[in-house]
Amino acid sequence: MIKAVFFDLDDTLVDTSRLAEMARRNAIENMVRHGLPVDFDTAYHELLELINEYGSNFSRHFDYLLRRLDLPNNPKWIAAGVIAYHNTKFAYLKSVRGARRVLLELKKSGYKLGIITDGDPIKQWEKVIRLELDDYFDGVFISDYLGVKKPHPKIFQKALRKMGVEPGEAIMVGDRLYSDIYGAKQVGMKTAWFKYGKYADRELEYLEYADFTVERLEDVLDVVRGLNLEEEERADKEVHAG
Amino acid sequence: MIKAVFFDLDDTLVDTSRLAEMARRNAIENMVRHGLPVDFDTAYHELLELINEYGSNFSRHFDYLLRRLDLPNNPKWIAAGVIAYHNTKFAYLKSVRGARRVLLELKKSGYKLGIITDGDPIKQWEKVIRLELDDYFDGVFISDYLGVKKPHPKIFQKALRKMGVEPGEAIMVGDRLYSDIYGAKQVGMKTAWFKYGKYADRELEYLEYADFTVERLEDVLDVVRGLNLEEEERADKEVHAG
Known part of the structure; x- marks a missing residue:
């Protein structure tokens, strides 16, 4: 789930x-x-x-x-x-098309939301605050602040621990197959590769770590709902089998 | 003159x-x-x-x-x-009240215009360019670029040399009695103290170096015209006496 x-x-x-x-x-x-x-x-x-x-x-x-x-x-x-x-x-400075709708829908459905990013903490927070995205998020994790860079497992593990979820209960969405997708998969998270921007055709040797590939950010909604529907159906079956 | x-x-x-x-x-x-x-x-x-x-x-x-x-x-x-x-x-970011009118009038009357300032050269140029003041000036002299600070005579001397005028042919306008007025007077320039902002009541021990004190920037026009009128009258008298 x-x-x-x-x-x-x-x-x-x-x-x-x-x-x-x-x-x-x-x-x-x-x-x-x-x-x-x-x-x-x-x-x-x-x-x-x-x-x-x-x-x-x-x-x-x-x-x-x-x-x-x-x-x-x-x-x-x-x-x-x-x-x-x-x-x-x-x-x-603009958010990616569909970003605000995805965040709002996920928030309304009760999901915890987090950001896991590399970069200078002040500059990264500047983008979040300027776009007024901060209220959507339960946690913002910036790797430089921890002294590591994605795909180092430490940043993913810290984010999971702080948000109180198990790796299997979390999905990572990002445009980089190496740092986002391979990184999150290493610690046991689900992964959705956002095939977008200048990394849309790079680092393809890590494609096998992507559970899903989406070309529009809004498709993340279907991915998350699909995963939880599967889970519900499996739970249903187990109940009926039991 | x-x-x-x-x-x-x-x-x-x-x-x-x-x-x-x-x-x-x-x-x-x-x-x-x-x-x-x-x-x-x-x-x-x-x-x-x-x-x-x-x-x-x-x-x-x-x-x-x-x-x-x-x-x-x-x-x-x-x-x-x-x-x-x-x-x-x-x-x-705003220019001081009257600044643009003074610059325009002086320019129209054929005076050479310059800036002599302390501070980080890039940040100082940023202010000049953002306010679109750059076209008014024949020279911009920033002390940090020369490795000195006002009132060091080097920056004033360099400005005079580059603009091709003698010290007595130039007047310095500034809000700081020490760095602007004492500094310019040291090299033989005329001086007009702009009594404005947080330095309006400081460094008064250098007041004796101010040839003029103005409370509105626009009064610089009268100061400059007055000086040149005096000069013309003196020249006239010399002609008549001769």
């Missing part, structure tokens, strides 16, 4: 990758507008390469971009990038 | 202190709303004390606030504070 549903945050509940792409494009556009002496495509592709090498949470993207382009460190250009980047992130 | 007018940025062109106070109040209010178990006044006064001790550019205000209140490090509360702080700063 499923009692708790856990969600990953980025690209599962929050449309992070799409937002980041918009924010980066707008940043470069604003840098060029304020005098960056390079065309948009050159600067944008250099930025993507840089993010690829240093990671998306690196705090000095625009600094390093100027170095890579052999340009002087001009704080005006950097400020123009920072402004457009932040404005975009604040104005266009 | 005055050819160039230099302005300080914070609390001269940009209403920084008022904005910071609003942002801090809103931050505490949002932290309490998201569960900070302390009343507004206690938390707000603790924050003011902290800023007083660590300075307003310290990056871990909310972290340290929780420590001072003997509370656990809860990223949700910190995120709530960060969101409200940033939202306020982005939504309410």
Whole structure:
């Protein structure tokens, strides 16, 4: 019997990758507008390469971009990038289509809801609070806060313990086959892979750990209801057999 | 003959202190709303004390606030504070009353305009660009970028050299008697103290270095015109005497 549903945050509940792409494009556009002496495509592709090498949470993207382009460190250009980047992130932060309906329906049906996510705790909470998602959740578990990263079992085990459910009573929904699906399955949870965003065709070697694959977040409702219906039918049969 | 007018940025062109106070109040209010178990006044006064001790550019205000209140490090509360702080700063960033008119009039009259400011270069440029003030200025000189702080003469000298004017051909307008007025006077510039904001009654021991005191930014127009009128009259007299 499923009692708790856990969600990953980025690209599962929050449309992070799409937002980041918009924010980066707008940043470069604003840098060029304020005098960056390079065309948009050159600067944008250099930025993507840089993010690829240093990671998306690196705090000095625009600094390093100027170095890579052999340009002087001009704080005006950097400020123009920072402004457009932040404005975009604040104005266009959106939940994934269907997310709010799924959470509401699950909540109404009495399920416990949790978030299990990697990332900087303050930044992750910023997304949750800005989208006013916090009231839906009984627990938010952020791996950096525990000193581990998904798929480390510690974060899943802590979430289960804090929410008072057994692994078999919980399902994990996430876009990453490795960190979300393989991770949750390792500790005995049910798993639903949300085939969405840039990881929709990656890490397929972990596909075997997904009990379900959904292409729309709303399909999670059917998955959870289906699992509990099966369980009820089995209980019924056992009663009749007994 | 005055050819160039230099302005300080914070609390001269940009209403920084008022904005910071609003942002801090809103931050505490949002932290309490998201569960900070302390009343507004206690938390707000603790924050003011902290800023007083660590300075307003310290990056871990909310972290340290929780420590001072003997509370656990809860990223949700910190995120709530960060969101409200940033939202306020982005939504309410305003130029000082009259600033835009003064800049426009001076520009129309053919004066060179510059900014001489302390602070983090990227953050200072952010304010200039967000308020779309950048097109008014022929030069923006940020002390941290040169490794000094006002009233160090280096920043004033560099600004004069870059703008191609002699010290006697330039006037500095700023709210700080020590850093702006004493600083500019040291290198031989004319000075107009803008008696405004939290420094309106401080550092009065440097008042003797102010050639003029203005209580409205728009009065800078009269100061500059008055100086040049005097100069013209003197030149006229010399011609007639000659």
